[in-house]
Amino acid sequence: MGEDLEKLKQRLPLLDYLQQLNWSGVPAGHGSELVGLCPLHPETRPSFYVNTFKNLFYCHGCGQGGDLIRFVELSQHLSFRLSIAYLERQKTSPAEPSDVMAQAAAFYQRQLRHCLEARRYLEQRGVRDPSLIEELRIGYAPGGNLRRHLTDQGYSSESLQRAGLVNLQGCDAFYRRVVFPCYQDAQVVNLYGRSIGAAFPHRFLLGPKGGLFAWESVRQFSTIILVEGLLDLAVLWQAGFRNTTCAFGSHLTAFQFRQLSAEPDRLVYIVFDQDDNQAGQLSAYQLARRLAPASVPARVVHLPAGQDPNSYLVAGATAADFADCLKGAQQL
Numbered sequence: 001m002g003e004d005l006e007k008l009k010q011r012l013p014l015l016d017y018l019q020q021l022n023w024s025g026v027p028a029g030h031g032s033e034l035v036g037l038c039p040l041h042p043e044t045r046p047s048f049y050v051n052t053f054k055n056l057f058y059c060h061g062c063g064q065g066g067d068l069i070r071f072v073e074l075s076q077h078l079s080f081r082l083s084i085a086y087l088e089r090q091k092t093s094p095a096e097p098s099d100v101m102a103q104a105a106a107f108y109q110r111q112l113r114h115c116l117e118a119r120r121y122l123e124q125r126g127v128r129d130p131s132l133i134e135e136l137r138i139g140y141a142p143g144g145n146l147r148r149h150l151t152d153q154g155y156s157s158e159s160l161q162r163a164g165l166v167n168l169q170g171c172d173a174f175y176r177r178v179v180f181p182c183y184q185d186a187q188v189v190n191l192y193g194r195s196i197g198a199a200f201p202h203r204f205l206l207g208p209k210g211g212l213f214a215w216e217s218v219r220q221f222s223t224i225i226l227v228e229g230l231l232d233l234a235v236l237w238q239a240g241f242r243n244t245t246c247a248f249g250s251h252l253t254a255f256q257f258r259q260l261s262a263e264p265d266r267l268v269y270i271v272f273d274q275d276d277n278q279a280g281q282l283s284a285y286q287l288a289r290r291l292a293p294a295s296v297p298a299r300v301v302h303l304p305a306g307q308d309p310n311s312y313l314v315a316g317a318t319a320a321d322f323a324d325c326l327k328g329a330q331q332l
């Protein structure tokens with residue numbers, strides 16, 4: 001039941017549901033929060049906050065808050081059980097965000113072939129194997145041509161906005177970014193865009209990022225390597241460490257944590273960035289301590305100062321060097 005509920009909430013992110021009800025919000029300062037008028041009580045000044053990362057809402061006006069199911073309970077005046085039944089009936093149609101997201105990913109994948117600058121960028125970041133680029137479906141967003149392409153395919157502007165592919169002004173969300181699709185149950189649920197220009201390097205579309213990257217293939221291994229970023233993962237896969245997954249940052253969502261801790265006795269190597277402020281290392285130790293009670297042994301791996309797995313391999317470290325780092329990892 002718990003797992004099914006989680007899947008339901010992943011399949012139908014709270015923000016998508018609210019937008020289907022024509023709710024709209026504006027960014028509320030922090031990266032993953034939007035604020036707009038509360039659909040649950042009459043108000044003239046926005047006090048309804050949606051955290052797209054946590055997939056939760058909270059209204060400072062009426063004090064209500066919770067997840068998608070709680071929202072349906074309150075807005076439809078249904079019991080918990082009936083709210084779930086109600087949500088399960090919300091069938092996915094061809095214009096649903098997951099489908100439009102897959103179309104966008106395929107379009108970006110084709111763009112990469114025409115962009116020498118983006119392919120050079122990947123090469124500089126150590127991602128050279130054409131079959132890996134194909135397998136990860138890495139693409140490139142030049143910016144300015146996605147909206148036109150998808151509306152020509154018959155997608156409405158609203159469905160593009162709902163998916164976060166274009167903003168409220170109708171401009172593409174991604175400009176000059178190398179794009180990695182994020183999958184959940186074989187569906188594209190989000191896109192990660194890595195800037196190849198001067199813009200802030202990391203960007204996701206609004207909405208959940210899904211579970212651990214490529215979990216369907218990685219979960220079979222008894223030893224798992226967890227990294228922060230997709231460029232870390234790409235170079236490790238290329239070096240033969242196919243048991244590498246990625247959490248898109250150093251903080252796991254509740255769902256990702258459950259994936260990682262579902263099978264006890266699986267050994268987890270945590271290889272986060274060795275930043276100057278120790279943020280990555282602190283997160284790594286915190287995660288290792290949280291995994292211990294779930295009978296999942298975890299080891300925190302140290303790379304040379306200032307390195308992340310990507311920069312370490314790009315700087316010339318071999319698969320054997322990296323394997324040595326794993327061997328030297330500390331057990332808590």
Ligand SMILES: [Zn+2]
Binds near residue numbers: 038041048061063064
């Ligand atoms: Zn309210």
